[in-house]
Amino acid sequence: MGCAPLCAVATPAYADTLQEALTQAYINNPTLMAARATLRATDAQVEVERADGRPSANANGSVTEFIEQSSTSFFTPDRAFNLGVDLGVPIYSGGAIKNRIRAADQRVEAGRADLRGTESAVFSRVVAAYMDVLRGQALVSLARNQVEVLGVNTQATSDRFEIGDLTRTDVAQSQSRLALAQGNLRSTEANLIAAREEYIALVGEAPTDLAPPPSLPGLPASVETAVDVALVANPDLIAARERAVAAGYDIDVAGSTRLPRVSVFTGYDYQNFLGSVPNAVDPDNPTGPVIASPQTSTAAQAGVTVSIPLFQGGRPAALQRQAQARASAALEQVIAAERDVIAQVRAAYSSWQASLAIIESSQTAVDAASLSLEGVRAENSIGNRTILEVLNAEQELLNARVDLVTARRNAYVAAFSLLAAMGRAEARDLGLADEGVLYDPVANYDRVSGTWWDWSRDPDPEAMSTSTAAIPAATAEVPAQPALETDEMSAESGY
Numbered sequence: 001m002g003c004a005p006l007c008a009v010a011t012p013a014y015a016d017t018l019q020e021a022l023t024q025a026y027i028n029n030p031t032l033m034a035a036r037a038t039l040r041a042t043d044a045q046v047e048v049e050r051a052d053g054r055p056s057a058n059a060n061g062s063v064t065e066f067i068e069q070s071s072t073s074f075f076t077p078d079r080a081f082n083l084g085v086d087l088g089v090p091i092y093s094g095g096a097i098k099n100r101i102r103a104a105d106q107r108v109e110a111g112r113a114d115l116r117g118t119e120s121a122v123f124s125r126v127v128a129a130y131m132d133v134l135r136g137q138a139l140v141s142l143a144r145n146q147v148e149v150l151g152v153n154t155q156a157t158s159d160r161f162e163i164g165d166l167t168r169t170d171v172a173q174s175q176s177r178l179a180l181a182q183g184n185l186r187s188t189e190a191n192l193i194a195a196r197e198e199y200i201a202l203v204g205e206a207p208t209d210l211a212p213p214p215s216l217p218g219l220p221a222s223v224e225t226a227v228d229v230a231l232v233a234n235p236d237l238i239a240a241r242e243r244a245v246a247a248g249y250d251i252d253v254a255g256s257t258r259l260p261r262v263s264v265f266t267g268y269d270y271q272n273f274l275g276s277v278p279n280a281v282d283p284d285n286p287t288g289p290v291i292a293s294p295q296t297s298t299a300a301q302a303g304v305t306v307s308i309p310l311f312q313g314g315r316p317a318a319l320q321r322q323a324q325a326r327a328s329a330a331l332e333q334v335i336a337a338e339r340d341v342i343a344q345v346r347a348a349y350s351s352w353q354a355s356l357a358i359i360e361s362s363q364t365a366v367d368a369a370s371l372s373l374e375g376v377r378a379e380n381s382i383g384n385r386t387i388l389e390v391l392n393a394e395q396e397l398l399n400a401r402v403d404l405v406t407a408r409r410n411a412y413v414a415a416f417s418l419l420a421a422m423g424r425a426e427a428r429d430l431g432l433a434d435e436g437v438l439y440d441p442v443a444n445y446d447r448v449s450g451t452w453w454d455w456s457r458d459p460d461p462e463a464m465s466t467s468t469a470a471i472p473a474a475t476a477e478v479p480a481q482p483a484l485e486t487d488e489m490s491a492e493s494g495y
């Protein structure tokens with residue numbers, strides 16, 4: 001199928017390659033950066049669920065000043081300091097914690113698949129923008145050439161009219177075609193500027209002189225092969241399946257509210273009256289020595305707590321029915337995702353094959369129209385063809401060239417969309433591993449896994465992608481030889 005994954009075309013005449021554009025988007029696209037942050041938030045949910053199954057300790061303290069003493073109490077202290085420490089360890093929760101952790105882990109897997117899907121979607125948009133810029137440049141080049149040709153024709157027609165060789169109708173026809181060509185040029189220039197601005201928004205840099213895209217690896221030999229691969233590797237379908245599994249665990253979590261809860265606890269309490277308890281007198285010996293009252297006390301306790309739900313007004317059943325309904329919806333969403341993936345693959349494959357056929361027929365049309373124009377011009381010079389026939393032949397050639405450029409763009413975009421639907425249009429598939437920029441979603445999960453310390457935290461978040469406000473507005477300038485007007489790509493890869 002061609003070269004290694006999206007290898008750069010080694011041609012000094014070009015400044016940017018498709019792989020450079022994809023690499024820059026991979027490290028700087030805000031949509032992709034936000035998707036990675038969202039996955040990190042999903043990673044954190046696993047530790048949130050695990051925390052409910054870990055020991056917990058609490059300390060509380062108070063200082064109390066007794067402003068008014070009870071009239072029936074003779075030994076009430078004036079003030080007291082209390083300190084307590086309690087430790088609890090959950091032993092059994094009806095399976096709620098275990099199943100919440102399992103569900104959270106499955107949602108992490110779904111989140112990783114979502115990140116892959118976002119990556120493919122961003123890359124597909126980058127490829128489309130890259131090809132739109134190339135197409136825009138080619139169409140502007142063709143439109144400018146047409147304006148120049150028609151300008152020369154109009155001047156020649158006017159000169160021949162002055163000497164009586166042609167009529168005013170011939171002049172008007174030439175001027176009309178020239179005006180239409182000038183309007184078409186303005187339209188193609190506007191479209192090129194829009195394509196370049198879309199490229200800037202996705203990549204974060206302005207396109208300069210883009211190289212022809214390389215051939216795409218791994219394109220399927222048949223639509224059946226493409227569908228088989230997609231049903232295994234498509235990230236959107238994988239994410240739907242993982243969410244369905246997680247929803248199954250949610251049913252068990254809801255049902256666990258009917259089951260007993262068991263935990264062990266221990267505590268220690270310390271009390272200090274801060275010397276405010278009055279000394280006591282022995283009632284059997286009122287004139288005897290004063291008995292010093294104790295100013296501190298301590299206590300410790302430990303035990304087991306068992307909580308058995310007896311009746312909750314039907315809440316557990318309602319929660320489980322709700323979870324079952326959501327699980328049913330998740331299963332249906334798997335089928336919906338599967339259908340969507342199959343449709344995407346088949347449509348992309350059909351579009352790719354159709355574009356390849358259009359390329360072949362358009363190339364034939366360009367060759368024939370070029371020969372036809374040459375003949376019409378020659379016959380017009382000896383009076384056998386009219387000016388209108390020459391103008392029509394020139395327009396037919398322009399239309400054929402535009403169709404060829406558009407078909408080349410459509411074939412490449414359709415081929416890449418096919419790979420994306422098959423789950424083969426991600427960074428590792430496109431050779432970005434060689435750039436040393438691959439994001440590892442497992443690394444963050446491993447980093448936060450098993451974190452018990454309450455005060456650990458990450459640095460304050462900052463935007464990682466860059467603004468494009470300082471990039472100058474795009475123009476409609478084109479290189480000397482736009483890439484889509486060359487034949488550097490093979491038909492197999494979409495060119």
